[in-house]
Amino acid sequence: MYEFVTGPLAWLAFGIFFIGLIVRTVLYIKGLDWKLDRVTYSVNTSYGVRGAARSILFWLFPYGTHSWRNNPWFTLWVFVMHIGLLLTPIFLLGHNILFKESWGVGWWTLPEGVADFFTILVVVSVIFLTLRRIALPEVRLITTAYDYLLLVVAAAPFITGFLAYHRAPDYYFWIIAHIICGEILLVAIPFTKLSHFVLFFLSRAQLGMDYGIKRGGMKNKGIAW
Amino acid sequence: MPEGKLCNKKTINTKEELQALLADKSGKQYYEEMNHLDVDRKKLWGTIQKSFKSRMKTWLEICSHCGLCAESCFYYLANNKDPEQVPSYKIQSTLGQLIKRKGDVDNAFMQMCMDTAYAKCTCCTRCGLYCPFGIDTGIMFSYLRGLLFAQGFVPWEMKIGSGMHRVYRAQMDVTVEDWVDTCDWMAEEYEDDWPGLTIPVDQENADIMYTVNAREPKHYPEDIAEAAILFHVAGENWTVPSEGWEETSLAMFGGDWEACKMQVEAVYGAMERLKPKRMVVTECGHAYRATVIEGPYWAGLKTGKTPVESFHYVEWVAEALRTGKLKIDPSKKIKEPVTYQDSCNYIRNAGLADIAQEIMSYIAEDFRPMTPNREHNFCCGGGGGLNGIGRYRQQRNIGLKVKRDQILATGAKLVVAPCHNCWDAIRDMEEVYKIGIRWSFLKPLLINMIEVPEHLKPQEEEAA
Numbered sequence: 001m002y003e004f005v006t007g008p009l010a011w012l013a014f015g016i017f018f019i020g021l022i023v024r025t026v027l028y029i030k031g032l033d034w035k036l037d038r039v040t041y042s043v044n045t046s047y048g049v050r051g052a053a054r055s056i057l058f059w060l061f062p063y064g065t066h067s068w069r070n071n072p073w074f075t076l077w078v079f080v081m082h083i084g085l086l087l088t089p090i091f092l093l094g095h096n097i098l099f100k101e102s103w104g105v106g107w108w109t110l111p112e113g114v115a116d117f118f119t120i121l122v123v124v125s126v127i128f129l130t131l132r133r134i135a136l137p138e139v140r141l142i143t144t145a146y147d148y149l150l151l152v153v154a155a156a157p158f159i160t161g162f163l164a165y166h167r168a169p170d171y172y173f174w175i176i177a178h179i180i181c182g183e184i185l186l187v188a189i190p191f192t193k194l195s196h197f198v199l200f201f202l203s204r205a206q207l208g209m210d211y212g213i214k215r216g217g218m219k220n221k222g223i224a225w
Numbered sequence: 226m227p228e229g230k231l232c233n234k235k236t237i238n239t240k241e242e243l244q245a246l247l248a249d250k251s252g253k254q255y256y257e258e259m260n261h262l263d264v265d266r267k268k269l270w271g272t273i274q275k276s277f278k279s280r281m282k283t284w285l286e287i288c289s290h291c292g293l294c295a296e297s298c299f300y301y302l303a304n305n306k307d308p309e310q311v312p313s314y315k316i317q318s319t320l321g322q323l324i325k326r327k328g329d330v331d332n333a334f335m336q337m338c339m340d341t342a343y344a345k346c347t348c349c350t351r352c353g354l355y356c357p358f359g360i361d362t363g364i365m366f367s368y369l370r371g372l373l374f375a376q377g378f379v380p381w382e383m384k385i386g387s388g389m390h391r392v393y394r395a396q397m398d399v400t401v402e403d404w405v406d407t408c409d410w411m412a413e414e415y416e417d418d419w420p421g422l423t424i425p426v427d428q429e430n431a432d433i434m435y436t437v438n439a440r441e442p443k444h445y446p447e448d449i450a451e452a453a454i455l456f457h458v459a460g461e462n463w464t465v466p467s468e469g470w471e472e473t474s475l476a477m478f479g480g481d482w483e484a485c486k487m488q489v490e491a492v493y494g495a496m497e498r499l500k501p502k503r504m505v506v507t508e509c510g511h512a513y514r515a516t517v518i519e520g521p522y523w524a525g526l527k528t529g530k531t532p533v534e535s536f537h538y539v540e541w542v543a544e545a546l547r548t549g550k551l552k553i554d555p556s557k558k559i560k561e562p563v564t565y566q567d568s569c570n571y572i573r574n575a576g577l578a579d580i581a582q583e584i585m586s587y588i589a590e591d592f593r594p595m596t597p598n599r600e601h602n603f604c605c606g607g608g609g610g611l612n613g614i615g616r617y618r619q620q621r622n623i624g625l626k627v628k629r630d631q632i633l634a635t636g637a638k639l640v641v642a643p644c645h646n647c648w649d650a651i652r653d654m655e656e657v658y659k660i661g662i663r664w665s666f667l668k669p670l671l672i673n674m675i676e677v678p679e680h681l682k683p684q685e686e687e688a689a
Contacts, residue, residue: 031279038522040529059357066601067293067355074291078357138301139292141308142317147290196287200358203283207359214518214529216576223576224600225354 002172005179006098013183020190021198028202039210044218051212051222052205058225059204065225074132081125084118085154089182091115094165116165119158126155146193153188156181229258234265234377236481237388243398246388251615252381262377264335269376270328277324281368284360285321288313294362297355299603299627300345312352312362315345320369339378342369344617347609347624348478349569354601370480379479380614386475390484394491395439395471405467407442411450420683424453427499428464433541434501434533435465436472436492436516438509438645451668452507452538458681459550463505469495472512473645474520478610482523489520496532504535508666510570510644511608513537518575537571539643542667543580546587557674559589564637566628566651566664567595567602568644576600584667585641588674593635603627605642607650625654633660640664 034040041048058064068075089095091110100106110118130151133143160178168174189197196203211223228234230245232255237243249255294312295301301310308314319338323330346366353361373379374387389396395404408424416422425431433456441448456463469491476484496504506513517535521528545551565585571577578599585592595602606625611617628650632640642648642664651664 028279028283031282033278034527034529035522035525036276036278037280038519038529040527043528055359059359066597067297067357070296070355071293074293133290136292138295138306138308138311139290142290142292142311142314144290193287193289196289196358199283199287203280203287204359206280207353207361210361211576215574218576220576220579223354 001176002179005176005183009183010179013186017186017189020187021195024190024195025198025202028199032206037206037210039206039214041209041213044213047212047217048209049212051210051217052208054222055204055208055211055225056201067225073128077125077128080121081129081154084122084125084158088115088118088122088158116162119162122158123155123162126151150188150193153181153185153192154194157185227261227263228377229255229262231255232258232262232377232384234262234375236391236483237384238391240392243385243388243392246381246385249381255381255384256616259336259378260332262332262335264330264332264376266328266330269323269330269372272372272375273324273328276368281320281365284358284365285317285324287358288317288360289358291357293355293357294352294360297352299349299351299606300624303606303624303626310345312346313360315341316362316365316369320365323369323372335373335376335378338369339373339380340617342366342373343380343383343609343611343614344620347569347604347607347611349604349608350574351569351601351603354573367477367480370478371482372480374480379481380610380616382613382615383475383479383610386610386613387479387481387484389439390474390476390481390488393439394469394488396473396475397439397443399439399442399471401467404442404470407446408449408465411446412453415450415454418683419454419457419681421681422453422457424449425464427467429499431462431464431499431501432503433461433463434496434499434504435463435507436470436495436504436512437465437507438473438512439471440473440645441507448507448666448668451672454672455542455545455551455668455675458675458677459545461550464499464501466492466495466499469493469498472506472516473509474511474515475610475613477511477515477519485515485520486523489516489524492516492520493524493526493532501533503533504531505541506535506537508538508643508645508648508668510568510646512645514570514574518570537575537577537580539571539577539580539584539667542671543583546584551671552676553587553674554676559639559670559674560591561639562591562593562635562637563589563639563641564593564595564632564635565598566605566640566642566644566647567598567600568642568647569602569604569608570644572602573600581643588670591637593637595631595635603631605644605647605650607646607653612646612649612653621650622653622657625650625657629654629658629660632662638662641667641670643667 062075062079063069092115093109093112096106096109133139160174160181164174164178188194211217231249298312304310319341348363348367350361350363386396405426408426412422412424474485474488517531521530565581606628611621640651640662642651643666655662
């Protein structure tokens with residue numbers, strides 16, 4: 001079982017993840033239409049690039065925009081969650097060892113205590129975001145079961161990984177569960193709302209170009225995000 | 226009854242059809258017929274498949290339902306934070322469902338969409354600034370209005386408006402003759418006070434081609450005279466076109482994209498005919514948005530630009546004050562606290578925030594910007610055509626509360642509102658809420674403040 005989930009299944013999951021994201025990117029860009037979107041993407045490109053870069057960068061920084069600043073707690077936990085989600089799996093010692101064994105390449109890793117801390121933070125932020133969905137009426141109304149499911153899908157590899165690492169009873173079960181949950185997350189990214197993994201950047205770039213080219217970007221210093 | 230006599234999927238292209246609609250007071254019969262209007266599901270889904278592409282598809286798909294858009298929406302705030310006013314909810318329950326059901330929807334659903342797209346969203350696009358994914362619900366509602374229009378689900382006044390543009394190339398029944406006569410009349414009316422004042426019509430190669438909102442010749446002709454006076458004092462070489470003088474677009478509010486194209490092409494035609502160096506649009510927000518910002522796309526101009534460079538009136542005013550073409554008499558500057566209504570259409574959606582502040586720095590001693598302001602300012606409450614739609618008057622009036630409170634918080638009793646819709650909304654707000662404020666376009670304020678060179682003053686003594 002272990003060989004299967006770390007072998008063919010892992011290949012499949014990574015394959016779907018990478019190819020899926022490439023397909024999403026290509027389809028997104030192909031589906032842009034200067035006339036329908038009313039943005040001349042390929043004219044005044046320098047303004048478009050500047051608008052896109054501003055639109056992405058301001059939002060990538062915690063508290064970089066009005067909206068982030070208006071919602072300080074949400075912003076804190078959203079950034080903590082995303083940083084944990086991205087950094088922990090890539091820079092985890094255990095993952096690195098696996099890579100080194102199969103590919104002969106490795107890289108810098110997080111001290112294990114820090115990785116543990118990040119894992120806990122991811123779980124805490126998921127709990128915060130779940131409670132927020134329940135507590136705030138304006139969020140509750142628009143929340144669907146799918147939104148909760150995605151939070152579970154995102155948190156599951158961290159919870160199972162944490163249990164396996166800390167040698168919870170039945171290590172074998174937890175490590176297999178962890179690997180499968182990780183693979184589910186990888187596969188889910190291109191097919192669900194988690195596709196914002198790339199679509200965040202594309203969608204932000206698009207609106208940035210809209211503002212940069214058409215909605216005033218050629219007459220001012222750029223929209224105050 | 227699949228199609229009504231007045232409410233149907235056909236566009237209005239003749240004066241007779243317009244008359245028939247106008248004769249139906251308040252659209253009583255029109256809305257009654259709407260209750261029986263069939264949805265052409267095949268056509269609806271066909272249009273969606275052709276026009277609903279990755280940008281909007283992605284917006285609807287990746288919305289993570291975080292609710293950050295809630296507080297960005299003035300309707301949400303004005304309606305005691307009703308969760309049903311959250312932009313995400315409003316768009317998912319209308320356009321989102323329409324897509325999910327592949328256009329398989331009924332009359333009641335379409336009417337719900339219409340009520341939401343007009344009475345719960347003015348397409349101010351403020352929410353787009355607050356969404357981490359850059360989801361612009363205002364743009365989607367505008368798109369939805371287009372789908373609704375093609376199916377005949379459009380408020381009575383907007384159907385009339387679209388017909389006006391089709392028949393008169395103006396949002397009101399102002400013909401070329403009416404327009405030119407009004408210009409002549411205004412020039413005559415004011416030339417005693419302003420010797421040498423003219424309103425040159427169809428003059429080729431002028432520095433400025435000036436274009437207006439049809440309400441001006443129809444209801445406020447003095448606005449045209451005021452524009453003429455200011456151009457006159459500033460020594461501008463300017464003209465108005467006899468055809469293609471109208472900048473507004475109720476067709477844009479109503480989602481009649483074909484009429485939008487017809488309307489802006491009339492203006493672009495005037496540009497090509499008269500070859501002015503540039504065009505200046507009157508103090509109207511959506512007119513500028515329609516003709517200068519969106520128009521080139523409707524007309525298929527690949528540069529995304531109007532045939533000659535185009536400016537909003539506030540840009541011309543700022544330039545005239547900056548360069549000294551117009552000089553403010555320091556003793557006549559506005560002394561009392563004064564605020565400025567940043568219009569969504571030329572500030573958020575066209576980037577002129579600095580210009581507005583620059584003008585206020587020249588003309589006001591105690592300028593108090595609203596909070597929030599500039600690109601983040603709230604819609605006046607009357608945008609997106611809402612001021613003109615009787616069916617949604619109640620909802621509009623509730624929405625005005627946000628602007629009322631913003632104005633009250635500045636302590637100013639005078640609001641400068643260089644946008645017809647904002648101006649109307651603020652006027653109506655005063656009528657509904659009676660907070661004791663005054664409001665004004667820039668032109669009348671400027672005329673009372675500028676230094677008039679001796680040679681432009683009436684020579685009364687010599688005449689006597």
